[in-house]
Every structure is written in structure tokens, then in C-alpha cells.
Amino acid sequence: MPIESAQGDALALVEHLTELLDAAVVRGLRAMRAEDIARLSHHRDELREIGAEHLAQSLDRLLQALADGHRSSAAALLKARASVRVFERLLSLRTVTAALQSAIQDAAGDALDEAEEADAD
Numbered sequence: 001m002p003i004e005s006a007q008g009d010a011l012a013l014v015e016h017l018t019e020l021l022d023a024a025v026v027r028g029l030r031a032m033r034a035e036d037i038a039r040l041s042h043h044r045d046e047l048r049e050i051g052a053e054h055l056a057q058s059l060d061r062l063l064q065a066l067a068d069g070h071r072s073s074a075a076a077l078l079k080a081r082a083s084v085r086v087f088e089r090l091l092s093l094r095t096v097t098a099a100l101q102s103a104i105q106d107a108a109g110d111a112l113d114e115a116e117e118a119d120a121d
Contacts, residue, residue, distance in 0.1 A: 008095070018081075025078075029074060040063055045054045046059060061080070
């Protein structure tokens with residue numbers, strides 16, 4: 001899988017996770033349905049697959065606190081949200097960096113082609 005595609009897939013995953021966590025903040029943790037918790041578990045597994053173990057562990061802590069009914073679940077939710085947002089920023093920066101490097105290489109190649117054409121004339 002190309003790097004750009006993998007980064008795009010990771011960004012899409014992070015966007016879905018952000019929406020889910022934001023909804024939990026707005027509605028409240030007690031309003032989370034079994035479907036929402038299953039989606040969190042699924043996202044946790046996907047994060048593990050892409051190597052984002054620190055985010056998966058953050059979701060593990062949230063899911064465990066929810067399952068146990070601990071008061072710490074609110075803090076776990078906020079920590080998970082913060083971690084996801086930082087991860088999103090890092091992915092965005094890497095994606096932009098890759099796009100800029102590609103554009104620079106393309107421009108350098110075009111400039112080289114133009115210089116070779118000028119020398120040939």
C-alpha cells in the first residue's frame with residue numbers, strides 16, 4: 001500500500017474516531033449505546049493494525065472505565081480525545097510534507113527537462 005494511501009486511510013479512521021468521541025462528550029458517557037462502544041472497540045483494533053498502539057491503549061482505558069462504570073471514564077474520554085487530536089495533527093503534517101516533497105521533485109524534474117532542452121538548442 002502506498003504511503004499516501006496509508007496516511008489517507010489513517011486520517012479517515014481518525015476522523016471517524018473524532019466524531020464518535022465528540023458525540024460522547026456532547027451526549028454524555030451514560031448515553032453511549034452498545035453500538036457506540038462496539039465502534040470504539042473496532043476503531044481500537046484498527047489503530048493497533050496501523051501501529052498506533054498508544055491510541056489503542058488510550059481507547060482500552062476508556063472502554064475499561066466504561067465497562068466498570070468508573071468515574072474515571074470522563075477523564076479517560078478527554079485524554080483519548082486529546083491523543084487523537086495530536087495524532088491527527090501529526091498525520092496531517094506528514095501528509096502535507098509528502099505532498100510538498102512530491103511537488104518539489106516534480107518542479108525540479110521539469111526545470112531539469114527545460115534546461116536540457118535549452119542546451120540542445
